[in-house]
Every structure is written in C-alpha cells, then in structure tokens.
Amino acid sequence: MTPIVFHQASFSASLVGQGLAASALIGTAARLMSGVLLDRGLSCSWPVRIAAVLALLADLVLFQAQGFSGYLAGQLLIGVAAGFYFPAIELAVPLSCKGFNSSRGYALARSADALGVAIGALIGAALTALGLIRVVYLVEAAAVILMLVVLSLRPLPDGRAALLHPTVEDSTNTDPASEGWHWLPPLVPVLAVSIVATGIIALMQSALPLDLVRGGLARAPLSEAWSGTLIALQLALLVTLQWPVGNWVARHSLRFGLGIGLGGFVLGCVLLAASALWSGGIALIALAMLPIAFGEAAFLPTAAEAMVEETPLQHRGLAMALFSQCFAISATGAPLMAGFLLDQQGHGLLLWVLMGSLCLLMVPLLKTVRPRYTPGLSAIPLEQPNNVSSPRTAPLR
Numbered sequence: 003m004t005p006i007v008f009h010q011a012s013f014s015a016s017l018v019g020q021g022l023a024a025s026a027l028i029g030t031a032a033r034l035m036s037g038v039l040l041d042r043g044l045s046c047s048w049p050v051r052i053a054a055v056l057a058l059l060a061d062l063v064l065f066q067a068q069g070f071s072g073y074l075a076g077q078l079l080i081g082v083a084a085g086f087y088f089p090a091i092e093l094a095v096p097l098s099c100k101g102f103n104s105s106r107g108y109a110l111a112r113s114a115d116a117l118g119v120a121i122g123a124l125i126g127a128a129l130t131a132l133g134l135i136r137v138v139y140l141v142e143a144a145a146v147i148l149m150l151v152v153l154s155l156r157p158l159p160d161g162r163a164a165l166l167h168p169t170v171e172d173s174t175n176t177d178p179a180s181e182g183w184h185w186l187p188p189l190v191p192v193l194a195v196s197i198v199a200t201g202i203i204a205l206m207q208s209a210l211p212l213d214l215v216r217g218g219l220a221r222a223p224l225s226e227a228w229s230g231t232l233i234a235l236q237l238a239l240l241v242t243l244q245w246p247v248g249n250w251v252a253r254h255s256l257r258f259g260l261g262i263g264l265g266g267f268v269l270g271c272v273l274l275a276a277s278a279l280w281s282g283g284i285a286l287i288a289l290a291m292l293p294i295a296f297g298e299a300a301f302l303p304t305a306a307e308a309m310v311e312e313t314p315l316q317h318r319g320l321a322m323a324l325f326s327q328c329f330a331i332s333a334t335g336a337p338l339m340a341g342f343l344l345d346q347q348g349h350g351l352l353l354w355v356l357m358g359s360l361c362l363l364m365v366p367l368l369k370t371v372r373p374r375y376t377p378g379l380s381a382i383p384l385e386q387p388n389n390v391s392s393p394r395t396a397p398l399r
Contacts (some may be wrong), residue, residue, distance in 0.1 A: 003126040003138045004064070005211045006226050008073055010135065015212050019341030021073050022208050025081035026333035032085020033330060037323025041316060046094040047157040053087035054146040054153075056080075061146070065139040081330075088326035093319055094158040096310050104310060108303035109248025116244045116299075118145075120237035127230035135226070185317055188374060191367040192308045193328055195260060198360045199301050201332035202267045205357065206236060206294065208333075209340035210274075213350035214287070218278025221349075232287060239295035247299035256311065257368045259304030264361045264368075266297020271358030278351040311373035 005018050036049045060079035067073045095111050096104040122145075126138045211233060217223035224232070251259035273290035277283030306325065313321040343353045 003123070003130070003135060003230065004077075005208050006130065006215070006230060007064075007135055007138075009212065009215060010226065011068065011073075013070070013073070015209075015341040015344045016338075017070060017073075017341075018212070019208065019337035021070070021077040022204075022337040023334045024074060025077035025084075026330040026337075027081070028078050029081035029085035029330045029333075030327055032082045033089055033323045033326050034320075036086045036089045037320040040089060040093055040319025040322075045157065045160045046090040046097065047153050047160070049086040049090035050094075050158065051150060051153055053083040053085075053090075054149045056083035056086070057146045058143050061139040061143040065136055065143075085326075085330070088329065089319060089322040090158075092306055092309075092322040092325065094160070095306070096318075098159050103252060105252035105303065105307040106249060108306045109245060109252055112248055112299070112303045112306075113241070113244040116237065116240040120234065120241045123230065123234040123237045127227065127234045130230045131227045185312075185314055185321075188312050188370075189309065189321060189324065191370045192260075192305060192312065193324060195264070195364045195367055196305050196325060196328035197332050198357075198364050199263060199267060199297075199305070200329045201336040202271070202294070202357055202361070203298060204329070204333040204336045205340055205353070206233070208337040209344065209350060209353060212340075212344055213274075213353075216344065216348060218283055218349045219351065220279055220281045221277055221283035222281070224284065232284075232291070235288065236291040236295055239291055240298055243295050243299040247296060248303040251300045251304055252307070256304055256308045256371050256373060259300050260308070260368050260371065261365065263297045263301025263304065264365055266293040266295075266300065267361045268358045270294035270297065271354045271361065275351050275354035275358070278349045278354075308371060308373075311375055312371075314375055 004022075008018050008021075039049070040046065056079050060076045060083060063072060063079060064076035067076055091111075095107045099107040122138070122141065125141055126135065129135050129137050129141075211229050214224045214229040214232060215226060251262060270290045270293040273286045273293070277286035277290070280286065306322075309321050309325045310318065339356075340350075340353050344350060
C-alpha cells in the first residue's frame, strides 16, 4: 500500500520508486551479512527477530512521515529488515521438513506468505475506503509484534551444528565442489531468471497501483480504493492457487516449475499492456491477475528449492542470501525504471511489453538447471553412488 499512501501525499512516481529502490539497495548488505552469519552457525530465529524489531521501527516512522526524508528513513529500515529476514526464513524451510519433501515445504511456506500478504492487502483496501490508509502501518506493527511472541514461544528449528562442523568420520560425504567457490557458477542461471521474475512481482506492488490510478492510453484512471481492490484480487488468487500449483510443480522437474512460472508472467504482461489500449481495459487487468498469480505460485517455491538442490549444506545460508538478493536487485531497478516510464509516458504500455520480453529471453537459461544435492540436512551430492534421490529428481540425473 506504500505507493498509494505516498501518491496521496503528492509524491511523483519517480520519488516513490527512489524510496523503494533505496530500500532494496541497503537490503543487499544486510542479506549478505545474514547469509554469512547463518553459514557460521547462527540460529535462523535470530535474524528473523532482528527483522521484526526493525520493521516495527519502520512502521512507526512511515505512519507519521509527510516529507521525502521520513519516507526514505522508513524505507531504509524496511530494507535492512528484509535483508536479515529472507535468508533466514528461506533456510528454515528445508530444516523444518521432517518426513516430507522440502519442495512441498516451500509450496506450503509460499502459501503462508500469500495468505499473510492477501489479508494485509484486504485490510489496506478497507482502510483506504474508510480514508484511513496509513493505519496499515499500525496493522503491520501489530503483526511483527506477534512474530516476536511466536518466536519466543517456538523458535525456528535448526539442527545444522554437527553438520556444519563434521567429524573426520563424516568427511566421506563432503563434495569437493563445495570447497572454494566452485558451487557458485551452477546457481547463476537460477539467479538470473529470478531477478527478472521477481521484477514482475516487485512491479505488482509498486508500478501496477500507480498505473491503475493514472490510467492508460484509452483506459480511464481508477480510484485508490478500486486500485487497492484489484491488487487484493491478485493476492487472493495467489492464496487460492499457491498450494495446489506449488504442490503440483513439486512433483515435476525444476525446469518445469520455472518455465511454467515464466509463461504465466509473459501472458500476464501481455494482458496488462493491452489494457492500456482499450477503454474497458480494466477487464483485461482483472484477467491478467490470474496468469500472474499462477506464475508466481509456480515460480517462487521452485526457485527456492532449486537453490537448495544446487548448493551444498555449508553454503546454503549464503546461497539463500544471494537468492533473496534477486528480490533486492529487481526491487531496486524495476521501480526506478517503472517510475521513469510512467512519468515520461503517463501509462504502463511500454513497461509491460518490456517485462514480458525479458521473461521470454530467460527461457533458454532453464536448460542448465538441474538438482545436484539432496535437499535434506544430509546434503549428499547426487553424483555420489550412496545418494538417496527423490522421485522428482531421479529422472533428471
């Protein structure tokens, strides 16, 4: 809701984009710090606790911010909070999966994410209709306080200590490629695709609300309340689709899930671009929410699982930091580009055409994606004869 809040405060699209980009930029350093600390044995619960405290401070700042300095300060706090949060929570998913596949665990975690965001957006839409849009920051403050309470009662599971520091007897399962930086190049295709895909997701939160309230070439502008309702629709669709779609792609290859996600984003961008050319384009925007939600439901859990299955255990904290950096990079560049295009053109036609084209260009990179390690705590290289592979990964080896 932040773009709509500060649109009401007479901020230009470029100023809103600058704040979002600054938030993402400062989050890059926090992500790397969080990843390194996790690889050195820090429990996953501590970065999440730090993130909750910083998010609480950010909410209090943004609630009363009127000028750009207050907006920027709040966004910087949010950026650092996100930087500490994401590597830890992503690493906690496979560590919590006992008795079932971690790819299904990621689908379930993404379902929880989608449900939380959708509830927040619905509350935001209701508050906007009542003229109390800034109260969303108090709602979020209450949510992060509840996070701290939950973590104090039930810390995130973390059984890596013995595995991060193996004994001599355990050294037979050590993969030579995990030493040095040889584990990093196989991650590059997934990271590149993730930057583009998360750029679409970032634009759903930043550029789409502004595109809706500004209108298109032939499409009339929408009110802030209706704009928030459409965003809530996309999030509600994501809640509905996340588990069935995520569970479905978990039974297929990594390439399949990533490809399905990119396909949904391409179709959604085509519909969003076409909406600017028709006076009834609001119907196309509503229709575009379905493939975008489908693509997000397929892509996010598969991409997180790909990072796990292509990385040895002792480097997974940093790998998850790099994965979450994709969100930071796209959240830095995408809003800046979108703000410039929206200010220059007054509509989002070129923006959505450009994003759909970038998704198509990423498809050939999927040929190099394959699982290399078991996703559990054992993290045995799949190339070793004593591995125990899942049915999903066996056909790809």
